Amino acid sequence: MTVYNFAAGPATLPDPVIQHIQEELPSLQGSGMSILEISHRSQMFDDIINTAKQDIKDLMHVPDNYHILFFQGGGTGQFAAVPLNLATNHHKIALLDSGHWASRAGDEAANLGVDVDVLASTKEQHYTELPKMPHPISSADYDYLHITTNNTIEGTAYHTLPEHGDVTLVGDLSSNFMAEEYNVQDFGLIFGGVQKNLGPAGVTIVIVRDDLVKHVDHVPTILDYEKFVKKNSMFNTPPVFAIYATGLVLKWLKDQGGIAGIEAINRKKSSLLYDFLDNSELFNNNIKKSDRSLTNVPFKTPDPELDKQVIQAADEAGLKNLKGHRSVGGMRASLYNAMPLEGVAALVDFLSDFEKQH
């Protein structure tokens, strides 16, 4: 039975990448040493990390005045790193509360003593649409504006960025990182864990504009942008394997036609599912159409007990991890870069059959 993994992250990876890793696991480049054993100070790893950086630069058209960094600690780590490094002038940031993870980013900034101004929230609408900017904002008031470009749990995404005036825009791209095209120059800083679209859990990519990188007192070294820039992300031992595996996914992404290529496939995948849901009399996705995510599609039947049956029967049919987040309930299909169109077609066939039987 072919298994399709719809998990929200860590998530499915391209088969050729898994195969590549498996084949060279005992001996990297004929060295007699595994990627799990090589020193991060070796020439082999230097090539791996620098190639990964170059491939990110190529794929996202990262301008020369941006640094590409690799951290540990995921999005949660960056929820701390960003305010610690960037909220140094006003100690005040703006936030659009588009869902669980946007809210968590605000909580962490507040936990670190930063003043968080929630400009707008769609919490009362259960985050079924994106919050809109209520008024223009200015860098005279805020160190930056934080947005979550794709809301993993709620299934919304900014396909057009909010107007942010001259305020530095910080984007948490975790769940649509390189799944959809964004213009890096629109942001002062981008971050995202790789474990959804780009690799296994264990490494976080940060892309930050040069003028935002400066010395700040009392920042823990593992969250310090300036130290990571100076040491090419190797102030301390980096997560060697996770960077290597991500590098292989980046090569695969280039083979798919880069981000434009994969976005076209991702649109096809999500349209296939949304079209089915919009025409279904049993299943429903209640997200405002213009705000729908390409990568995370939540849906429900009218009956939570029936949802459980769907999840169970899908699991038995090899369609794994469709359970929705506990805060939303129902089902959620995550259609990240490595989910093939065939997987979504199999899901739609399954749901269609299920509907006929119920």
Added chain:
Amino acid sequence: MTVYNFAAGPATLPDPVIQHIQEELPSLQGSGMSILEISHRSQMFDDIINTAKQDIKDLMHVPDNYHILFFQGGGTGQFAAVPLNLATNHHKIALLDSGHWASRAGDEAANLGVDVDVLASTKEQHYTELPKMPHPISSADYDYLHITTNNTIEGTAYHTLPEHGDVTLVGDLSSNFMAEEYNVQDFGLIFGGVQKNLGPAGVTIVIVRDDLVKHVDHVPTILDYEKFVKKNSMFNTPPVFAIYATGLVLKWLKDQGGIAGIEAINRKKSSLLYDFLDNSELFNNNIKKSDRSLTNVPFKTPDPELDKQVIQAADEAGLKNLKGHRSVGGMRASLYNAMPLEGVAALVDFLSDFEKQH
């Protein structure tokens, strides 16, 4: 040619572990999903992380009033986490400066605003021996005493812990973690990256006594012990693969007779090399004998140019990564848990032949 990797970390892993990972990489436990793809909220991963915890508990005889946690960020992360979570009363800690990494731990605590009292240092002796406690200390003055049990760069280790009165002892065990027996109860907190003795880079084990875990304001979540205790190290996405691979090494370690078993082998390995060095007329290890490390053995010829030849010729003979740290020069052989006795025997044979020819 058999390759032996003497790197200081990331370092060699047991062959059966690499083989195991390779075999089940495409499908973990017949799930059709790779360990690189499974959710950290899955039953499979729950079993993996809890089994790893239990194996650590068994191997180190961890008492019930200690928590076993998995972090990202390595020793450098813990250099921040420990003072942020523990230096909350006096905001003052004591430190024995036994080498580069002890000194770095002190620097990071100071960077975070903690007062660091270096009780003793052997810097003037180029760290060729361990510093001694100059006077008794009291918990009325210090939040804790920080020691580095094994000094990776300099090649020394505390085989007997320093007298620390009623002051909480914090041990950075990174480079002899489970390579040598320590009594967990002697410490309030132990930490170490796994990438030397226990696994691939990407996960850090923390063992902390219950009474030291409490709420502290303004601690970044990814360094917050209380939050990690509450969420079984899964407040956010953990480094799934690194924990899995470490779990396999822990099982292997049990097969070696646990820590007592591996320590006996490690003593045999290091004695073989030290005996050769002590009888050599060309090579020399200048560390005080009672303070010598079991896991890191620095050595030199009288001539830096000859050292380069040794490193080059060894590399060609399959004895890899023998270059000493730049601050010490010469050679360094790291003999972590997974380095087989045969590897050390091959090194001694090589050095012996080299000496005869020079």
